[in-house]
Amino acid sequence: MSVARRLLCLAALLPQPALAQDLASGEAIRAAIVGNTVRGSMVASGGFTEYYAPDGAIRGPDYSGEWSIKGNRMCFGYDGNPSSCWAVRVNGRNVIWVGAGGDEGTGTILPGNPNNY
Numbered sequence: 059m060s061v062a063r064r065l066l067c068l069a070a071l072l073p074q075p076a077l078a079q080d081l082a083s084g085e086a087i088r089a090a091i092v093g094n095t096v097r098g099s100m101v102a103s104g105g106f107t108e109y110y111a112p113d114g115a116i117r118g119p120d121y122s123g124e125w126s127i128k129g130n131r132m133c134f135g136y137d138g139n140p141s142s143c144w145a146v147r148v149n150g151r152n153v154i155w156v157g158a159g160g161d162e163g164t165g166t167i168l169p170g171n172p173n174n175y
Contacts, residue, residue: 081145081156084127090148090167091132095175098165100155109171117175 082090097107109117116123116134123136132155133141144163145156155163 080147081130082148084130086148087127087130087132087146091146091153093170095168095171095173096153096165097168098153098163100163102162106165107173107175109173109175111171117171119173119175 091110093110093112095107095109097105099105107119108123110125111117114124114126116125116136121136123134124141125135126133126141128143131143131145133143135141147154147156148167151167153165153167154161155165
């Protein structure tokens with residue numbers, strides 16, 4: 059097998075960036091997440107459980123923040139810090155937060171606000 063062919067085979071095994079058609083639209087993000095809770099984990103910060111209120115508030119177990127949807131990205135701000143925005147993949151109750159480095163978090167969408175945050 060030639061070196062070029064080996065490299066091509068190895069490249070096929072590497073994680074691929076999310077394709078635009080895999081990502082949710084702003085409308086699909088809003089329909090799936092707003093008014094619901096997401097329980098999951100981010101690579102950079104660990105586990106979380108957050109309720110995304112229709113008024114733009116984020117409510118967690120001992121903190122709060124603000125969410126917004128800008129284009130086809132969901133943005134989050136906490137403690138007065140600037141918002142960080144993520145592309146989103148939604149598949150049923152599963153959500154994947156996609157950043158510049160690829161998949162950077164996952165979660166499960168829970169209906170409503172079961173923890174009364």
